[in-house]
Amino acid sequence: MTSWSKMNLPDPDQWSGLFWLITSVFVCVESITNDIGTPRSPGPGFIPFWSGVVLGMLSIALLIASIPKREVEKRISSLWKGMAWYRVILVLASLFVYTILLPRLGYLIATSGLLALLFRIMSRQSLWVQVVSVLLTTLASYLVFYTWLGVQLPKGILSF
Amino acid sequence: MDVLHNLFYGFSVGLQPSNIFYCFLGVLMGTLVGVLPGIGPVGAISILLPVTFRMDPIGAIIMLAGIYYGSQYGGSTTSILVNIPGEASSIVTCLDGYQMAKQGRAGAALGIAAFGSFIAGTLGVVGLMIFAIPLANFGLKFGGPEYFAAVFLGLTLVSYFSRGSKIKAFIMAAFGIILSCIGLDPIMASPRMTFNMLQLWDGVDLVSIAMGIFGIGEILVNIEETTATEILKTKIKNLFPSLLDWMQSIWSILRGTVIGFFLGILPGGGAVISSFVSYAVEKRLSRTPERFGKGAIEGVAGPESANNAAASGAFIPLFTLGIPTNAIMALLFGALLIHGFRPGPLLLREHPEIFWGVVSSMYLGNAMLLILNLPLIPLWVKVLKIPYRILFPLILLFCLVGAYSLKNDIFPVLVMIIFGIVGYLFRKFDYEGAPLLLAFVLGPLFELNLRQSLLVSKGSFLIFFTRPISAVFMTFGLILIILSVAPILHGWPLRVSNRP
Numbered sequence A: 001m002t003s004w005s006k007m008n009l010p011d012p013d014q015w016s017g018l019f020w021l022i023t024s025v026f027v028c029v030e031s032i033t034n035d036i037g038t039p040r041s042p043g044p045g046f047i048p049f050w051s052g053v054v055l056g057m058l059s060i061a062l063l064i065a066s067i068p069k070r071e072v073e074k075r076i077s078s079l080w081k082g083m084a085w086y087r088v089i090l091v092l093a094s095l096f097v098y099t100i101l102l103p104r105l106g107y108l109i110a111t112s113g114l115l116a117l118l119f120r121i122m123s124r125q126s127l128w129v130q131v132v133s134v135l136l137t138t139l140a141s142y143l144v145f146y147t148w149l150g151v152q153l154p155k156g157i158l159s160f
Numbered sequence B: 001m002d003v004l005h006n007l008f009y010g011f012s013v014g015l016q017p018s019n020i021f022y023c024f025l026g027v028l029m030g031t032l033v034g035v036l037p038g039i040g041p042v043g044a045i046s047i048l049l050p051v052t053f054r055m056d057p058i059g060a061i062i063m064l065a066g067i068y069y070g071s072q073y074g075g076s077t078t079s080i081l082v083n084i085p086g087e088a089s090s091i092v093t094c095l096d097g098y099q100m101a102k103q104g105r106a107g108a109a110l111g112i113a114a115f116g117s118f119i120a121g122t123l124g125v126v127g128l129m130i131f132a133i134p135l136a137n138f139g140l141k142f143g144g145p146e147y148f149a150a151v152f153l154g155l156t157l158v159s160y161f162s163r164g165s166k167i168k169a170f171i172m173a174a175f176g177i178i179l180s181c182i183g184l185d186p187i188m189a190s191p192r193m194t195f196n197m198l199q200l201w202d203g204v205d206l207v208s209i210a211m212g213i214f215g216i217g218e219i220l221v222n223i224e225e226t227t228a229t230e231i232l233k234t235k236i237k238n239l240f241p242s243l244l245d246w247m248q249s250i251w252s253i254l255r256g257t258v259i260g261f262f263l264g265i266l267p268g269g270g271a272v273i274s275s276f277v278s279y280a281v282e283k284r285l286s287r288t289p290e291r292f293g294k295g296a297i298e299g300v301a302g303p304e305s306a307n308n309a310a311a312s313g314a315f316i317p318l319f320t321l322g323i324p325t326n327a328i329m330a331l332l333f334g335a336l337l338i339h340g341f342r343p344g345p346l347l348l349r350e351h352p353e354i355f356w357g358v359v360s361s362m363y364l365g366n367a368m369l370l371i372l373n374l375p376l377i378p379l380w381v382k383v384l385k386i387p388y389r390i391l392f393p394l395i396l397l398f399c400l401v402g403a404y405s406l407k408n409d410i411f412p413v414l415v416m417i418i419f420g421i422v423g424y425l426f427r428k429f430d431y432e433g434a435p436l437l438l439a440f441v442l443g444p445l446f447e448l449n450l451r452q453s454l455l456v457s458k459g460s461f462l463i464f465f466t467r468p469i470s471a472v473f474m475t476f477g478l479i480l481i482i483l484s485v486a487p488i489l490h491g492w493p494l495r496v497s498n499r500p
Helices: A012-033 A046-065 A076-080 A085-105 A107-122 A127-148 B002-014 B017-035 B041-052 B057-082 B088-102 B106-139 B144-160 B166-180 B206-223 B243-265 B270-285 B298-313 B315-321 B327-338 B352-373 B377-384 B388-407 B411-428 B434-456 B468-489 B492-497
Strands: none
Touching: A012 A046, A012 A076, A012 B166, A046 B166, A046 B434, A085 A107, A085 B206, A085 B388, A085 B411, A107 A127, A107 B388, A127 B388, B002 B017, B002 B106, B002 B352, B017 B041, B017 B057, B017 B352, B017 B377, B041 B057, B041 B206, B041 B327, B041 B388, B057 B088, B057 B106, B057 B298, B057 B327, B057 B352, B057 B377, B088 B106, B088 B270, B088 B298, B106 B243, B106 B298, B106 B315, B106 B352, B144 B166, B144 B434, B144 B468, B166 B434, B166 B468, B206 B327, B206 B388, B206 B411, B206 B434, B243 B270, B243 B298, B243 B315, B270 B298, B298 B315, B315 B327, B315 B352, B327 B434, B388 B411
């Protein structure tokens, strides 16, 4: 198996340069379908196309600039070294689940669930303190956003 | 006399009880945002923008502006007491501010930072009043080519002055323009890059992008940090600087004000660069430069004055030319549009209550900030002790409800979360979000004026070089691009051949 360090694109700038190059190609292709037009009569795809071209040129410049002189100084894995990256995944997963459950369960239930999880991620406090914090925060936010500011929060399975 | 007459009119707007309240709320939140390292003014303004939709427009703009200049005051507190800048514009304050705190002079450092900020902020507003009307009259001469060239130069300057890699900043600007093209074409009204999604016909929402990149993205980066911050245990006394402190600092404050104000007007200049320039100038002019970095009070007074003056200067291009020069001004530009006001040379004539109302509120706000930042320092120190584990769920909740309230729909929330991931990766890979946000906001202006100019010139790009104002802007912008890209590409074939 090829080790991470022996892969051809180990530098973060090379990864991101490649990403932008692919994005630029995608934007250019998409713009062509929208009609680029000519400088005399620019079409809807004119600005996106030329912005895509500029993005492509810049990504190539980034790739060139990130060619190491001797050996790779910084690898992509170093960006997450010593970091609690699992918290990022947990928070993102809970946010996506929240967007699915919010219209179905309603603001009060979905938000209580989300806050319970978020307070748990970094907290070292007792369960009771967390339960009280979740309930108080949910109710306070409901009063501020729904009652005071008039935001139409989803009711879901509850009638309020 | 016109200025005085307008100022009195402004005070008649700014002194209305509701506007005083919004001004206070803005500067209070600004100080809070400045003190808390986990969230910046861009994140805070984007989170609060949806809340202002239901507010009186003048009150909303007064409050949002208050958050901006208020955050410049608060940023120094963390720099001095924790050695962690609350805002990027207070980075340089750490150098001497923290050293002063370690020597038991935290009070003097906090005091001179607050007084310097007050003097610079107030003088900055005077400058704003003086320069706004002539610049707005100058802006009336602008046609399509001039506007396109001004936007082009603005984006180039922002990318050129960005902190990290210039290429990455230009990439961000190009990507921002592309994002602004999503939705209906402004001339032919045909959908572009909407992927058959009706929700994208109106384009991507500015607030979702800003909250994602600057709110969620910031949180994701912070929660994976495993180190805790420690507040310096020192007694804060003598907040009123001594006569000697004043004598050492007064010229630094005045120099910082001038530097900050004029750099604040320039796109990309802003509070961060002006604070660094001010520090460098003070060190250069000092008879004892060796004191810098070891607790020199001028090293606190100059940069803290510069960042506040820059905050005032940054309003000039927004209100007079309709061109935001940094990410916060881009959000205020969006806020003005949402509330039905078009920023630009005509704003001062058609809606003087907005400009002069904000100007008068800035005088009040600066006075409020002095009171908030001096006697209430112990309170802000307590705020600093709020653990991030409690803070981040609350910020996330604000973001979620804010995004939902945009259209009472889950789609903007999803867009915000996606841009949260994007913002997190930007930070990981050293990309700055500001050029993207600015390009996104200026994108429609950029596109419309370019296409209209080309239609008028029958496809000739020479139109941008045959009119004097646009020719100067374009030439300057192109020189900056060449200066940015040339050193990077220089010698690349050699590097390819030497590659291991």
